[in-house]
Amino acid sequence: MSTDNLEFKGSDQYYLDPELGSIVNIALQMEKPLLLTGEAGTGKTQLAIQVAKALDMDIEILRCKSTIKGEEACYNQDTVLRLNDARFGAGDTGRVVDNFYDYVVWGPIGRAFRADRKRVLLLDEVDKTESDVQDNLLDILEDFEFTIREVNETIKADVKPVIIITSNAKRELSDPFLRRCFCHHIAFPTPDQMTEILKLHYPDTSPELMEAARDIFFDLRDRGFEKPPATSELINWVGALERLGEMPDPKNPPLTGVLLKRASDIQAYRGEEGPKRYL
Amino acid sequence: MSVELEDEKHAYNALFVDFMYLLRDYGIPTNLKDLLELNRGIEQGLAKTLDELFVFSRLVFVRRVEHMDAFERAFAFYFYDIDIPAVEEGDMSLLRTKAFRDWLNKAIENGELPARAKWDMSPEELMKKFWERLREQTKEHNGGNKWIGTKGNSPFGHSGNSEGGVRVGGGAGNGTALKVIGDRRFISYSHSNKLRADNLRQALESMKHLKHAGAHTDLDLKDTIYKTTRNGGEIELVFKRELRDRMNLVLLIDNGGYSMTPYVDITRLLFSKLKDRFENITTYYFHNAIYDKVYVDQRRIRSYSTEKLLLQKADTRVVVVGDATMAPEELLSPFGSISGFDLSDSRASIQWMRLIANRFKYNTWLNPIPRERWGGNYGATTLKAIREVFHMEDLTLGGVKGMVEHLSNKTGKED
Numbered sequence: 263m264s265t266d267n268l269e270f271k272g273s274d275q276y277y278l279d280p281e282l283g284s285i286v287n288i289a290l291q292m293e294k295p296l297l298l299t300g301e302a303g304t305g306k307t308q309l310a311i312q313v314a315k316a317l318d319m320d321i322e323i324l325r326c327k328s329t330i331k332g333e334e335a336c337y338n339q340d341t342v343l344r345l346n347d348a349r350f351g352a353g354d355t356g357r358v359v360d361n362f363y364d365y366v367v368w369g370p371i372g373r374a375f376r377a378d379r380k381r382v383l384l385l386d387e388v389d390k391t392e393s394d395v396q397d398n399l400l401d402i403l404e405d406f407e408f409t410i411r412e413v414n415e416t417i418k419a420d421v422k423p424v425i426i427i428t429s430n431a432k433r434e435l436s437d438p439f440l441r442r443c444f445c446h447h448i449a450f451p452t453p454d455q456m457t458e459i460l461k462l463h464y465p466d467t468s469p470e471l472m473e474a475a476r477d478i479f480f481d482l483r484d485r486g487f488e489k490p491p492a493t494s495e496l497i498n499w500v501g502a503l504e505r506l507g508e509m510p511d512p513k514n515p516p517l518t519g520v521l522l523k524r525a526s527d528i529q530a531y532r533g534e535e536g537p538k539r540y541l
Numbered sequence: 542m543s544v545e546l547e548d549e550k551h552a553y554n555a556l557f558v559d560f561m562y563l564l565r566d567y568g569i570p571t572n573l574k575d576l577l578e579l580n581r582g583i584e585q586g587l588a589k590t591l592d593e594l595f596v597f598s599r600l601v602f603v604r605r606v607e608h609m610d611a612f613e614r615a616f617a618f619y620f621y622d623i624d625i626p627a628v629e630e631g632d633m634s635l636l637r638t639k640a641f642r643d644w645l646n647k648a649i650e651n652g653e654l655p656a657r658a659k660w661d662m663s664p665e666e667l668m669k670k671f672w673e674r675l676r677e678q679t680k681e682h683n684g685g686n687k688w689i690g691t692k693g694n695s696p697f698g699h700s701g702n703s704e705g706g707v708r709v710g711g712g713a714g715n716g717t718a719l720k721v722i723g724d725r726r727f728i729s730y731s732h733s734n735k736l737r738a739d740n741l742r743q744a745l746e747s748m749k750h751l752k753h754a755g756a757h758t759d760l761d762l763k764d765t766i767y768k769t770t771r772n773g774g775e776i777e778l779v780f781k782r783e784l785r786d787r788m789n790l791v792l793l794i795d796n797g798g799y800s801m802t803p804y805v806d807i808t809r810l811l812f813s814k815l816k817d818r819f820e821n822i823t824t825y826y827f828h829n830a831i832y833d834k835v836y837v838d839q840r841r842i843r844s845y846s847t848e849k850l851l852l853q854k855a856d857t858r859v860v861v862v863g864d865a866t867m868a869p870e871e872l873l874s875p876f877g878s879i880s881g882f883d884l885s886d887s888r889a890s891i892q893w894m895r896l897i898a899n900r901f902k903y904n905t906w907l908n909p910i911p912r913e914r915w916g917g918n919y920g921a922t923t924l925k926a927i928r929e930v931f932h933m934e935d936l937t938l939g940g941v942k943g944m945v946e947h948l949s950n951k952t953g954k955e956d
Contacts, residue, residue, distance in 0.1 A: 263892065446600065
């Protein structure tokens with residue numbers, strides 16, 4: 263299958279850094295999973311969704327949790343239903359108890375691999391899973407296939423999906439896992455990039471307001487709060503400021519509750535000296 | 542430059558073999574598979590310009606953000622002949638790097654700096670000049686280095702068979718790679734970097750490995766039998782979370798002397814963020830060396846006897862933060878304490894330290910002095926003696942990682 267025609271150029275709701283754009287396109291062309299790391303609010307998950315939108319593909323999302331075992335991301339056997347059918351009959355549902363596949367519920371990975379059209383497969387926050395789950399994912403990433411244990415059959419993707427993986431680096435991923443991906447760390451947006459992002463969200467807001475808000479935002483981020491405000495908080499804040507209809511005063515900005523979430527941060531901010539700066 | 546390699550399909554010349562080895566020299570783990578992938582991509586036309594090659598080869602070779610800065614420096618060295626030292630701007634350890642010394646000698650030779658610059662100019666001035674020069678180089682690089690123009694043996698070339706090769710110069714947007722490198726966006730993630738508030742989060746991430754909450758893997762036999770009988774004989778397995786005790790941590794901080802002041806807060810912050818990882822964190826202070834007493838408060842007035850400290854559970858993790866730098870007598874001779882002469886304590890500090898290290902085998906001494914300077918400064922004697930007692934790491938991101946590994950009982954043996 264040729265992938266030459268696939269090129270991602272960002273969208274009207276998503277500011278695409280040119281470097282990140284070429285990285286996405288390299289991953290598309292080399293048909294290799296793309297692992298995105300970076301702190302919250304750098305748009306990792308959003309990128310996958312926008313890629314799917316821009317390339318007109320369906321998206322399958324696996325939102326990882328620590329309880330996930332890996333197998334159910336591929337498929338699940340509805341044993342209770344099968345047991346029920348075995349005991350009381352399947353009725354006119356068309357299911358046949360002997361037919362294993364009648365009781366399979368496909369997970370996101372299974373759906374993406376079995377699809378006729380290319381899909382985007384997003385493994386969101388993969389670092390939340392246990393490390394043995396990540397080991398189980400290795401074959402999936404490398405060979406685009408998984409095995410159904412019960413019938414010992416292999417499902418292989420005819421059309422390789424575009425795999426995008428995100429990680430907040432809560433836990434470190436193993437070397438073998440990293441080796442199977444293209445890895446990119448998204449740095450926090452620079453002030454200029456932030457302006458671009460804000461413009462996409464608020465095309466009608468006055469540039470002065472956005473700039474003032476942005477400067478206060480970066481100033482607050484530099485002050486070493488326990489949970490520094492992230493992009494989404496700034497976006498919400500600008501929206502709130504606009505509704506308030508006044509320019510924020512850098513000395514005493516309004517509605518800081520939108521930016522600072524932790525009680526200790528807010529206390530530190532309200533206290534005259536602000537939080538301690540470490541070095 | 543190129544080496545013949547065979548893959549399943551055909552033999553061809555692999556480009557950038559020596560670049561791969563250079564990356565390994567810069568501490569980036571790369572292998573042959575990466576190199577083949579790079580070549581495959583180049584064949585597919587993914588790296589037609591040097592800028593594209595920069596982005597593409599970084600994707601192929603770099604997997605961890607802490608290697609990013611090293612990669613960018615290696616790239617600048619290999620493709621632009623610019624040697625960027627591993628240190629951050631403003632860091633005095635620049636003076637010891639080869640890049641700096643080479644530049645200084647050359648600058649004096651070709652008259653860029655006065656002949657007596659080494660004596661007349663302050664280190665700060667020289668360092669400033671060095672970074673200015675480097676910035677100029679990365680901003681307006683206009684060729685003339687070892688890559689551009691070497692038509693014969695270089696994979697680049699403006700003319701002729703650029704199929705699968707890399708084109709340099711001429712193209713629009715050229716030079717962004719070097720500009721990006723000059724920004725050094727990833728230096729604060731670099732392993733050799735000092736711990737600071739803005740990369741603290743990364744250190745915290747590696748410390749999260751200390752968490753010992755197990756997965757649901759232990760069979761709960763009692764509950765399984767109960768549930769199974771309720772089920773009328775259909776077996777139902779119940780799993781419970783593997784029980785692992787949360788750890789105790791004792792933090793011993795040397796807060797005597799001004800040299801330690803900046804590090805006291807950062808370490809306390811580091812560990813305070815980890816409160817929920819540990820059942821208990823207690824902090825004690827000492828000055829230079831540990832004797833029969835440590836102190837509960839920063840001003841070292843309320844004392845706590847070291848004997849009592851030794852009575853804590855043996856699996857308590859002990860982290861000492863200090864520069865391990867003092868007069869040898871302070872550490873090694875009896876009655877060595879410089880703060881208050883106390884006849885009741887005749888043991889030398891090193892003996893106390895041994896007692897602590899023997900009692901608590903999961904210990905680490907975090908030293909704000911970078912590892913490469915442990916051998917040759919004022920405190921080398923005491924530093925060496927202490928290293929024989931404690932597992933020592935420096936206060937960098939890599940050091941914190943090493944500490945986590947040492948503290949988290951990787952060998953799996955239980956006490």
